[in-house]
Each structure stands twice: as C-alpha cells, then as structure tokens.
Amino acid sequence: MAFNGLNKEIARLILLQRIELASPFLSKIRKSFGRYLFTNFITKFFISPKSINKKYYSLMKNEFFELQKKINFNNKEILSIGSGMCGLELVINEKIKNNKFTIIEKNYVSKKVKYGWDEKNIEGYNNLNLLKKFMFQNGMKNNFKIYDFDRDKLPFKKFDLIISLYSLDYHYDFKIYLDFFKRIVSKDTTFVFDTIRPQFFRLLFEKVEIISSTQKKIHSSKRIICKKFIN
Secondary structure: OOOOOOOHHHHHHHHHHOHHHOOHHHHHHHHHHHHHHHHHHHHHHOOOHHHHHHHHHHHHHHHHHHHHOOOOOOOOEEEEEOOOOOHHHHHHHHHOOOOEEEEEEOOOEOOOOOOOOOOOOOOOEOOHHHHHHHHHHOOOOOOEEEEEOOOOOOOOOOOOEEEEOOOEOOOEOHHHOHHHHHHHOOOOOEEEEEEOOHHHHHHOEEEEEEEEEEOOOOOOEEEEEEEEEOO
C-alpha cells in the first residue's frame, strides 16, 4: 500500500524530513555536491515519488505498530510536533478512526538543510499548504488543525498524547516547548519522542521508559515515553 496524492513536491519534502529514505545514488549525490545543491536542485528533479511513497508508507506503518505495543491510540487528543508530512498520523487515522490531531510545524524549507542539533530551532523543511492537502487526500477531514510554529498562537487545551519523533530533543532543545507543555498537559498525558540524552528527562518526569534505540550517522538516540512532570 501507499499514500494518495504523493507527488514530486511532497516527495521532496518527505526526503528532506527523512533523509534515510534517500537511495544510495541520491546519498552519493548529496555527499558530492553538498547540502545547498541537494536541497535546492537535486531534490526538485532527481527523485522518484513512487519509490519514496512506498518506503515512507512502510516506515510509518512500522512506526505505528511498534508504538501501538506501548500506547493506546484510541479516542485521543493528539499533539504532533515536527511531524513532517504526518505519515504516522495518517496511519493512526487509518487504523483507529476516533482521534483528533493538532499539528505544530514549520512552514518553509531552509536553503541549506542541516541535520543534527539546532540550538535555535530555525531549521525547517515543510509546506503547510501541501501538508493540509496531503492530509485531506489521505482521509483526514475535520479531525485535525495545523499551526505554524513561527506565526500562530499555539493552542491552549489539554492533550492526551504528545508525539515528536526525530524532532523534539533530537534536533532542538525540549526546553523550547517546556512552558507551553506545562499549560497543556494533565497528570495522564503521555509523551513519546526521540532524544540524544534520555537520562536528562528523569529530572523532569516521574515516569520515563526507554522503548527503543537507534544508531544513526548523525547521532544515536533513544525513543522514550514520559509521564507526569515532577514540578
């Protein structure tokens, strides 16, 4: 299976968000020509939407089934931060119908996309108009809302589940959102995200569980589930 409406523009964004989906050929080109040309030229022309679609759907489906072993997704208010083209959210919606989604994302593509730690959280690789269209084409109608991190007032309501895979505290500091989180969580809110410093979160949360580990060229990380702020 695959996603609907995944054209070349969307495939480019997915590739920039999930560089591990690049073919060996594209990886060599990126290494040879550098980040700027790869971001602004290569990814606009030399990609296969069909191949990226197939790999992206498979990856997101696997993410869902792994998380489902630990998380009950049924009837939840879900906040997704840095979720890219929301492949995981679309699979959740496909498998479990009665959830509501709030998306916080960037709305531009950096001229020279860099991977690694971003102290100021200025890297962006998305287009929110394309994201909205993509979500509509894949079954989401009235159960989601998208917020531009840099321009919109962020939502003030309680969430059951906060998801940020390979984004929050993987590319930028969790503390950027800390005050916001403390306004929107209950004692039962569950966080799931990838971090390069899992032990740090034992100082912030009463419950911290490491559920998986990832070894990547950029940096290694742990996927953790957290509940209930200590203070």
